[in-house]
Structures are given as C-alpha cells and as structure tokens.
Amino acid sequence: MAKKKRKANQEEQVTTTAVALDERDQRTLERIQALADHVIQAAKARKDPYIDIPARTLSNVYFNKKKRFIEMGKAKNRRHLFNLAQAKSYMQTMLVASGCKRLIEQGKTTSIRGLFYLLKHTIEGTKEETFATQEECDPIIEDVEVTLNALREELHVYATNRGAMVGEITIVDSGDEIDCTRMGSGGYAIPSIVEPNVIQFVKCDAKFVLHVEKDTVWRRFNEDKFWKKHKCILTHGMGQPPRGVRRLLHRLHYELGLPIYCLLDNDPWGYYIYSVIKQGSINLAYESQRMAIPEARFLGLRSFDFERCGLSESVTIALTEADRKRAKQIMEYPWFKHKKAWQDEIKKLLDNGFKLEVEALISKDISYVTEVYAPQRLRDGDWLD
C-alpha cells in the first residue's frame, strides 16, 4: 500500500558525472563528431547537409571468397536534410547519433528499447513524434552503426543477452575475475557487450570451444563436466546465438586461437545457425569482420547419424514443406554449393525425409552425446567445415 506520497518537484536529481573515456570510446566519439562537423561545414558553405549511408540491401551484400565471409559492397544511399521524403529519417539519424554520444560520454549503456525511450519525444510546437515505434528506430540504429563503422556495442547499445559459458577459462568482466571452471550448474551468463574494454581473457587452459544450440543440451554437457574431461569451453546461444555470443566466439577463436566446434540439430535451422556463425548474416553483413568465423566446424548432428548411431524411427521428426524449401536454399549458399560433403549432407537430409534434434541421442542413453557422440567425432576429426 502507498504509505507516503512525494511530489515530482521533491524528486532527487540524477547526478551525471563525466567519465574517463578509453581509446575505443574516444574513437567512436570522434566519428560521431565528424558526422556533426559535416553538417556545420555544409551550412557554412550554404550547401545541403547529407549523410552517405552504406546500403543494407541484399544487392549490396556479397560473399567475399578470400575472407570467406559475407560482406557489404560499396553502394551507398545519400540521405538529405532538405528533401521532404528524407528529412525525417535524416533527423532521426542525427538524433540516434547524439543519443549514442550521450551514452558514451556518461559511460553508460542501454538497450535498443532504452535508446528509443531516451530519444522519443514530441517535437516542440508540433504534434510530430521523433519516433512513432521501436520498429522505426531500429533500422536507424543500424544505419548509424554502418555509417560510423562502429559496432552497436561500441555505440553503448545492447541487445537482449542470452547464452551461457563454462569451462577452462578465466576472464575479467567489468573488473571482476570470473573463473569459468567454478560456475556451478548455471554458468556465466554471456552479456551482450563482450568487447575488450568490458571482458578480458586472463587465463585459458581450453584447447577448443564446443558451442551447442540449446541450453538444455549445454546443461547435459556441463553436468557431465565435459569441459573438464576434454579441456574445453562450453557455450550455448539459446538457438540462433545473439551478437554477444557470436562476438565472444569470434574473440575466443582469433585472440586465443581456439577452434570452434558447433553441435546443432540436424535440420535446416541447425545448418543456418552454423552458416551465420561461420559466414555472417545478410542483415548484419557489416559486422561480419568482427563476428564471422569461417574456420568454425560443424560437428553434428549429421544426416547419416540416424544409421551411424542406430537411432529408432520414433525419434525422427518429419520434414515439412518449409524445411525442404529452406534446405534447398541453404544448398545454394556459395559457401556450401561447392563443397561435396555439404551437398551430400543436405541431400541426405532430404532423402531421409526427417530431421533429428540433438536430444534424440538421449534415446541411446542420457549421456550418449557427451560420452560417445562428441568424443568420437572430435577424436576422429569427423566434422564438416
């Protein structure tokens, strides 16, 4: 029950202190500053201010064969202030950039939802809202990312965090040392911002990373202390791994030289998750360089595991029409198209007419996946890439 009431004017003030900026934040701020400087220069020269925004369209995305990941092309769209069709989105772009500037200067981070609320207001003297909905704000945030060539995380904006980690690594997260061999059954919750200014690697005895699709499978591996027996790090991303998890895998691979093995369901969704970890995604092509791991390995499940592991019909799930269509699309991905092993894998899925979840291995034994399946594949070097 409300015991006392206080009026709004009695409210305490929020203290806003400027914080010392690290090199990365400094660099991001400079880029935002440059964006603003351009407006002033244009105004002084009596020219129309504009922003050139790299095009985030399918036609401007291609597979870089040398780097082996999806990249953005060089196409840009020019957004003018003095153009009725573009004025609003021009101003929204500048507004998002100024919001990020404020976050960085205060040394704070927020969610995309938070940034939306931070910037949402009715423009004085009008009935016009800066943003009507979150859906209007999100693509503008992506525009700013790609224009400034700064990761969302560098703009101090985060997505939902999902995913957890345990295993033979000790990290420092925001000044706290976290020994991932001592994280119990729950594990370390992987945050959405895992950049080096937040997370540093202190000590690593792991020889590889095993990334699994689901938390329930992860739990089986953790409970069986797989990471201890096999000297590794265990991660999951609750399905399609969010940015934080992908970025952390990327850092573990490139900074610590750890191979990344993926254990996913034998279905088109599993292939797609692997594809995104490996090559990047079309939507976030501009982040591939800091996200994609072309050397990531697909440990399973494989379409021929049904026979190989002697599974029963009972544990299969019939492919839907959508599954078949999706599988055929994935066969055509440039990074799978010329690999016989992948073509065989996906053809076999279609021939089988069914998909298999990793949990289906439980029908052999609760710990079959941790004690037989994964160790055999790793020992035999039996994976796809």
Next chain:
Amino acid sequence: MAKKKRKANQEEQVTTTAVALDERDQRTLERIQALADHVIQAAKARKDPYIDIPARTLSNVYFNKKKRFIEMGKAKNRRHLFNLAQAKSYMQTMLVASGCKRLIEQGKTTSIRGLFYLLKHTIEGTKEETFATQEECDPIIEDVEVTLNALREELHVYATNRGAMVGEITIVDSGDEIDCTRMGSGGYAIPSIVEPNVIQFVKCDAKFVLHVEKDTVWRRFNEDKFWKKHKCILTHGMGQPPRGVRRLLHRLHYELGLPIYCLLDNDPWGYYIYSVIKQGSINLAYESQRMAIPEARFLGLRSFDFERCGLSESVTIALTEADRKRAKQIMEYPWFKHKKAWQDEIKKLLDNGFKLEVEALISKDISYVTEVYAPQRLRDGDWLD
C-alpha cells in the same frame, strides 16, 4: 569434412554408474517405488490397477485465504489400466515415473524434451508409439509430479533456464562457490534446478531482493551497481519468471528472510507476473507451497507514475482491447479484489488508457530508475502488496 567413419558396432559404451543418493532423492524414489508396488499388490489381489491423480482443473483450484496462495483441492481422477479410454495414459504415467527413477538413480537430470526422447519408442510388435508428441508427454509429467507430490526438479527434470542474479550473496552451486558481488556485467545464470541439494546459501549481506521483469532493466541496475549501494540482490526472469527463478526467490525469502520487491511494467502483464510470484499460478497450483511468496511487494511501475514522475505522452503506449479485458479480469482476482490500493491502481490504468514500460523512465534520465525511482519508493515504503 568427414575424415574417417566408424560403424555403430564399434561405438564405445556409455558407462552407467550408480550414484550415492541424498535424502531428497531417496524420498522421491520411495514414492515412485510405492506407485509401482501398488500395481503388484493389485495384480496379486487380482484387482484392476489404478492411479489416483489429483485433478489439475480450474474447478479444483482455490485461493487459500489463510496461506494466501492458490492451492489445489482434494478432487482426484482415477486412471485405470483395464479401461480402453485410460489404458494408454495409465501406461504413459508409469513410463514417465520409471524414466524419472532412472534419472534419479543415475544422478542425472534432463529437460522435458530429453525425458520425452528417453521414453519415446515403438511398442514391440505394434505400430503404437509410447508418445506421439511432446504435447502428449508434458501433461503426463505434471500428473506424475502431482501424484507423487514431488516438484519437477525433484524428479530430475528441468525446464529452460532464464534469468540472472547479482548482488550481496555468496552461494554454492554444485560444489562451486559463487560470489555474486563479483559476477561482472553478465551475472550468474540462474539454473532451472535450485533445490538445496544443488544450491546452498553461504553468506548473505543483502537486506532485500529487487526482482525486475527484463534483462535490459536488470542490466541498468547492475551497471549502476545498485545492489552495492543498497545492499541487495538483483534478479530478473526474462518476463514471466521460470520455475527456477521463482523457486530461488522463494528460498531467498523464506530461508534468509529477505523481502522481495518486484519492479515490473505498468500493464496487465506486469500485474500478472506479480500475481504469479505472489500467489502462484492456476496451472502450477500444486507447486504454490514451494513457489508462492504472498509477502512479495509490488514496487512499480504504478499507474499514477505518469503524473508523479512527470512523464511525457510520447512514452505511453495505448491499451489494447485485450489489455482492458485482462486488466478487468485481474481486478477480480480474490487477492486483489478486496484491496482498495490495487483496485485504485488498476482503475487508474484503465482511466489512463495507456500502459508504461519500466524503460519509459529513461526519458527522464538513463539512470533515473536506479538513482531516483527505486530508492525513493524503497525509502518511503511506497509499494503495493
């Protein structure tokens, strides 16, 4: 690429070792044993075996005014083996019980998905499946829980884990000591099984628990080290908190005497989340005793925060017809119906015609919620219960 192939018959065997059982597991096993003994007794006496399963129907659920939570009544449904309409579900019930026995004896846990795969098979000599789908298995798991009066967690079956914790507490999880003041930005991922055999409380300097709805809000509180300034524990449950989080809050409240404050969105969903934490849910009424916290407090957001905090129209979201309907239903809940403060709260929501997310407070300042809103409410004892 597949480098070597091994045949199924060359596969290593899974080693299954019996484990030492603790008191709790022993007790659960005895209950499963009693269920099986009943069948043998019936057979010996040449009688039809049956199981009496407490009815999980709305009509068998009521609000216990003394205990102040939702409880199940005494109605039971008898399930016979020798009854064509019941034989299948009878056998499924025994099958689930035997699966749980196997899990407990092996000292392992699995997900409801895992248990499904563990038990799914074609019955010999027929084309009949033990379970066709997960949806067929789930209610049987609940039947077994309620029949044995054992939490799902005690049957070694877990749900998805969501939610995280940081703050002034040190716990032991599966033998690992976890200091929640040193969990960085990610926090400790709350597992789905938090029973005393898995998690023990070692040291607690917290004076209360602040439970927030979303991870994004939780992150703001963690980043501002709210738990340090206010000597508390911070948890979130990614929306409607899963069993693990509810059970952990329950244990923190009853074992450590910590008050539980909930900071949720100002909408019917927020009210409902609070209601479930406080009184239990209809679906899981049989777990109320170990889940519900009738003393839990609703810290906000409140419907009159729009005026009190001086928020702008821009950050409001119009109520939908479904919202209005839901709000009116919640007003009629027995635990809200006779509380003027709650009636006023929900009426005001309807009068406002809009809802507010906790993130809307960001429009005042990024840290308004952690530096002004929550501290004021706590200091003034200004909450609903």
